[in-house]
Amino acid sequence: MVENDTNAENCKLTLIIDAAQKRFAYYGLSKTTMTEIASDIGLSKASLYYYFADKDTLFRAVVKREQDFFLNEMRQLIQEEKTAEDKFFNYTKHRHTYLRKVFVNLTQLKMTMDHVKPLLGNLMEVFMKAETELIESIFQEGIKKKEFNNMNTKTMADAYISSAQGLRTLTIKNRNSYVLEKSDFEEIETRINIIAEIFIKAIKKNKDESIA
């Protein structure tokens, strides 16, 4: 990449990723060609290959941008003037909405996470690690503000993100179809909300006596 014109370069990358995202969303990954993407934005095929070595790399860039967009939104959420508890519940809510959208997108592409996973490399692991760090910082803030009891924030954040992700994985796995029904999303949401409530109940100072 040319070093002396970063903005123009970034702009070009944005155009390419936008075009790829649209093509993938409408026609699916397998039915989209690099030539079509290049032609959509008036770029030569050679130029496109200069930026992305192949279609899989470009697909990863699309997924990575969506993940970064969600993570940045969540980083802003953490800056808001709210209690750590509110931030935690907001995170849970936004996470569900985001992952539901990802799932619906995959369904439109007639792809499942099992198809997509080999293409993604370590993107999912990196994403879950970033999520765990965000949750950890909410827990740390809660301790600092005396909202939450002392705890091992790292271990607790890992347990939260992996159980939320696990509940999702379990429902998807129990479905033999790649299409999740509205009721499946509701089941996932109900279970994750209960886990979120239980975490807050367990870590919050001066708890109420009733739950669920």
Next chain:
Amino acid sequence: MVENDTNAENCKLTLIIDAAQKRFAYYGLSKTTMTEIASDIGLSKASLYYYFADKDTLFRAVVKREQDFFLNEMRQLIQEEKTAEDKFFNYTKHRHTYLRKVFVNLTQLKMTMDHVKPLLGNLMEVFMKAETELIESIFQEGIKKKEFNNMNTKTMADAYISSAQGLRTLTIKNRNSYVLEKSDFEEIETRINIIAEIFIKAIKKNKDESIA
């Protein structure tokens, strides 16, 4: 099946399932034949087919017996003179040991849950339902004994079993190999223990102030 000699019939079923279990464990499902199982216990092939229509049905009977054995052990555990909290933690510990054993058995057969699942029919769903009912009865006992706060025991038991199962599914899914390492089992165990502690922390009356 002959009605007037139930004990002898049960005995025969036990012998068949024992023989099948041994063969499956040593040689795997695909390399075991119905003829071999029949011959191991001096039964004619026709007699064997009288009891089990095919090898998959026999495999399900083996799995079902193991599940029932575990569930019966857990039903006994619930009868013990202990606090509901102790029963809950004991359940968690035994569940982990049992499912680790199941997993190791599958690994020896060079099979994954993905291979086995289509053979199992609804056995896993029925098993998880039975587990959820057992956990629910521990929660109910805890409320009755004033150990636990009031809660929707059904929803909470479902959330617990599905998150414990989800944590397990997530780790297995993140492995591309069907062989889980010792460290994977430790990771699953650590996370599940934290979730169990968090549940107890959230539902228990007069809680301590520190966790994890």
